Amino acid sequence: MLKSFKIGGVHPAENKLSAQKAIEVLPLPKSVFIPVGQHIGAPAEAIVQKGDQVKVGQLIAKSSGFVSANIHSSVSGTVKKVETGPDTSGYPKKGIYIDVEGDIWDEKIDSSPELNSEITLDAIAILAKIQDAGIVGLGGATFPTHVKLVPPKGMKADVLLINGVECEPYLTSDHRMMLEHTEELIVGVQLLMKALNVTKAAIGIENNKPDAISKIIKIAYAHSNISVVPLKVKYPQGGEKQLIKAVTGREISSGALPISVGAVVTNIATTFAVYEAVQKNKPLFERVVTVTGKSLKNPSNFKTRIGTSIGELIEAAGGLPENCGKIINGGPMMGKAVTNTEIPVTKGTSGILMMPETEAKRGEIMPCIRCSRCVSVCPMGLEPFLLMTVSEKQIWERAESERIMDCIECGSCSYTCPANRPLLDYIRLGKGKVGTIMRNRKQ
């Protein structure tokens, strides 16, 4: 039997429309808008000004703390302005506008396609390269990777997990990466193992990607300390806690970090970025983005420079479908709906999904019939119906004691509710409030 997390889970239609489409390089845009806050933590500080000439890979915004990340130019050209611009959140965010002129890369970057599998650096040097390259979790959480790789005092990792699950429907960028950059990924895994000083690594892949599983098994065969673990197709198999449980059997207790059970998880795109940063001296300025949707002419996987507007990707994939009613930055379960197509691709953009009008709106809300489906699908063993009620009634103590903060916001409850109740909406509201109360109490 395939390994899996045990509690809850759902199985939405997979709709991996672009799974057979090889990664294509998106043509250079005319201009880019690179936000300075693309990660969890403090935004970077811009170090360029209007009129400055920049090259591809040049540092343009400097990390402003330990939990922060460098930002590099994804194009060469002239800085037009440093100002606010469109953001997925809907609020304007500060960033750097650059007009593209040519494609001149920083000399330090090794842009040759040859594999460099020789690991010469030690752990500290690897960590420094990762930090310099501005690498963050590319699965969507965008937590700075160098922070994750340095365990808090007194804790030590003993296993590295690579998240190749890609359990979100529609998304295929990690799948293609595993197929087309297998060798580089394995080098990336070794680099991360060295940086963490662990002796074993496991790559978890959902069983709906048999081609990727067999390809990685073939390449990883030479490395006895790297195992490949096929996982049952069940959402949210790629949730950090769920993946650790599925692969190692270890269960992270409420409120604790993965390191508390000795595990560190990074995703496929991040691992590839680590390879490029360390072996090729290439900072993080481009990533693979899945552009997809049922009505889209040509669902694709594009290697895209950070800062390119999502409109350019949509055009390249056949243009905005006539019946498009919603554009989602990310996957359909956890992605964010955006208001327009001028929003830039950032480090956390794994996919752009266009939903037809018929699927864009939610169904009519009915009374809760207490069917308990939300309880049975919750991968954290919570009671979403109850958390919604206590959040609605603002009973924050009860929300806390019913462990509202454990919610990973996977959306399985709202997805499954036959009465279309906005369970997760209210739980988010409650989490925000309870989180504030808990922080204030600590102070």
Place this chain on the structure above:
Amino acid sequence: MSKLFTISPSPHIHSGDSVNKIMYSVILALAPAFIWSIVMFGLDSVRVTLLAVAACMAFEFLIQKFILQVKPQITDGSAALTGVLLAFNVPASVPSWMLIVGSLVAIGIAKMPYGGLGNNPFNPALVGRVFMLISFPVQMTSWPAIGTSGVDAVTTATPLAILKEGVKNGQPVFEIFKNLPTNLDLFLGNISGSLGEISVAALLIGGLFMLIRKIITWHIPVSVLISAAIFSGIFWMIDPARYADPIFHLMTGGLVLGAFFMATDMVTSPMNPKAQIVFGVGIGVLTILIRVWGAYPEGVSFAILIMNALVPLLNRFIKPKRFGEVKIQSNKG
């Protein structure tokens, strides 16, 4: 940028499941038992079922429209389902006016005053049924004779009633059993009883359908049936001359109907598997207690209603297995 896009928080897709689909699936699952009731009781069973459905829907509509003054929601299927379940729990010979009174109690007292769908603590159909049983005991316990051969001994009383009467008169159980239908007749439903409860086979088909379609989970029906079997088995092993065997208990009365269709009513059952098992065991044990010691020959309805009352407590104190509740296997080093 002229086009406006829909903005909403995630998730952006939905399973497609709906309240209506659930309600109508349960009604569909009751179809085999309904067909069997027509075979046994003829058009009377059609009369009773249609009347109960119509009455329940009509009362819900009238209450929503004129008393609560909200948009009527009777197409959600919940009122229709209450009607079907009420009909299944009465004799096919019940007078129409009594059934209408029962429907009014089910919808007008047990459901709508609490706030309608999703808010009632007690199973509406059972409240209606128990109200009828207490108010009209004669009509509610006179079952029509059935025309099939070999069952002339059972014309006006159910097997459970015969058993109760016999035990009261001091007859040993094996003597009473000579007058009772065989286990096969009980299983197929070749007996008299309330309209929809007689055929275990037909109910199991419906129950299986609901399990496969994931309308219900196994927890409640299985815990009801197993606990009833074990509990009645204990009595039977103590004194087989005074107590009937577990097979008999499982196949008679409304136990199977109750286990699959009444106890599993989503609104009035607990919200997690552990609590559901406690709930089911409670129903199984209480049913046998009432059958063995109670004044009534049958106890499923009362057992379910009693356990319905405990659901809020079960929900409060029995919690699902949380992720991360196990002790951390830390490797601090």
